[in-house]
Amino acid sequence: MKRSWGALVLKAMGGRDFRLTVLDSERVSNTLHRLHVDGGGLLTAVDVHPTMWIRLWFDNGGRPHQRAYTLVDPDPTTGRFHLEFALHDGCAARWAGSAAPGDTIHATLQGSAFTLPDPTPSHLYVVGDSSSLPAVNSLLDAVGDLPATIWLEYATDDEKGLTHRTRTGQEVVWVPRLDDGRHLVETVQAALPVAVDGAYHWVACEAGTTRAVARHLRRGLGVPRHQISALGYWNAR
Ligand SMILES: Cc1cc2nc3c(=O)[nH]c(=O)nc-3n(C[C@H](O)[C@H](O)[C@H](O)COP(=O)(O)OP(=O)(O)OC[C@H]3O[C@@H](n4cnc5c(N)ncnc54)[C@H](O)[C@@H]3O)c2cc1C
Known part of the structure; x- marks a missing residue:
């Protein structure tokens, strides 16, 4: 798939690119699909934080289509994590629903940041x-x-x-x-x-x-x- 200007801009902003490989694909319910993926070195390149997300690049009829998804249970020892897709009529959701082990997808890490509030909140x-x-x-x-x-x-x-x-x-x-x-x-x-x-x-x-x-x-x-x-x-x- 051709990379877009958006990808070049993200790179200029310090975005780091990785290739994820699908290891397992599971239809959890009518509205949720879960993938287990190898992060292609993502988890050794950066520290993880709560709510951490990446930009995934989907092929939408030959055009790049970027959408954000959250890392679920990232495991730095194996370099693997899950992705959970809420299902609706969209390109990203459709890709996830038909993804099979061995499929790959590009990911860019740029923009995700979160630290727990200090001092600890009351609620x-x-x-x-x-x-x-x-x-x-x-x-x-x-x-x-x-x-x-x-x-x-x-x-x-x-x-x-x-x-x-x-x-x-x-x-x-x-x-x-x-x-x-x-x-x-x-x-x-x-x-x-x-x-x-x-x-x-x-x-x-x-x-x-x-x-x-x-x-x-x-x-x-x-x-x-x-x-x-x-x-x-x-x-x-
Ligand atoms: C930081 C961040 C993290 C995210 N993490 C996750 C995640 O882990 N899992 C996840 O499922 N989503 C996550 N999202 C939301 C996801 O990126 C969007 O739902 C995205 O629009 C899906 O892209 P798409 O190509 O499937 O649909 P689009 O092409 O964006 O939209 C197609 C159609 O589907 C509708 N649509 C899109 N998303 C939804 C939705 N969630 N519910 C109902 N209708 C929808 C749109 O209104 C439109 O009509 C995250 C978003 C952000 C910003």
Whole structure:
């Protein structure tokens, strides 16, 4: 596949390229497909951090199509990790659904950065969905027993069966995707009418929904920027 200007720009910004090889491919449910991959040296080249993601380059009719995916359970001793794809009608999701052992794909590492807040927050508030669940789970692994409230938006009942890595004292609230995500925003607004002292907020779902939740936190509640991480994970079209 031809590399695009986007790939050259990422390289100029310090992006590092790797070739991943599919080792195993598993249809977990109607809405989730998991791949086990060899990272082609990625895990020896860099240290991993919670919510770490890479840019994968898909072939879309001969044109490069770049999308972000999260490293699941990276194992530096073997150089392997999993990728979990929420399924919908998209090029990346389609590629994953038909990927077989031996298939390869280019990955660029550029832009992923996250450090756990210091000092440890009093409470973790998370707003996500099936596309950010791999990142949410890595965050939960990293914070251990920290009290947490996690709102997860779902489009189909099947998604409520997805595995989340909560512990005692951490609550998941499943919220149906209604009114183009406004229902999720209103649910969070109703549950968080005032800022909670010392809390950290991590938001990653559909782009417009993410912006609306972040606006509520910043402008509505006055939460300082360093207590919020917000990134749109996909665009409704
Ligand atoms: C930092 C980061 C990490 C991410 N990690 C993951 C991950 O680990 N697993 C994962 O599944 N996704 C993840 N995503 C989201 C993923 O990159 C997007 O869903 C992406 O748009 C999928 O590309 P596509 O080619 O399949 O579809 P696109 O070509 O982008 O879109 C095709 C159609 O599908 C719709 N669509 C796209 N994504 C979704 C979705 N999630 N739900 C419903 N409809 C959708 C679009 O609105 C459009 O109509 C991550 C995104 C970011 C920014």
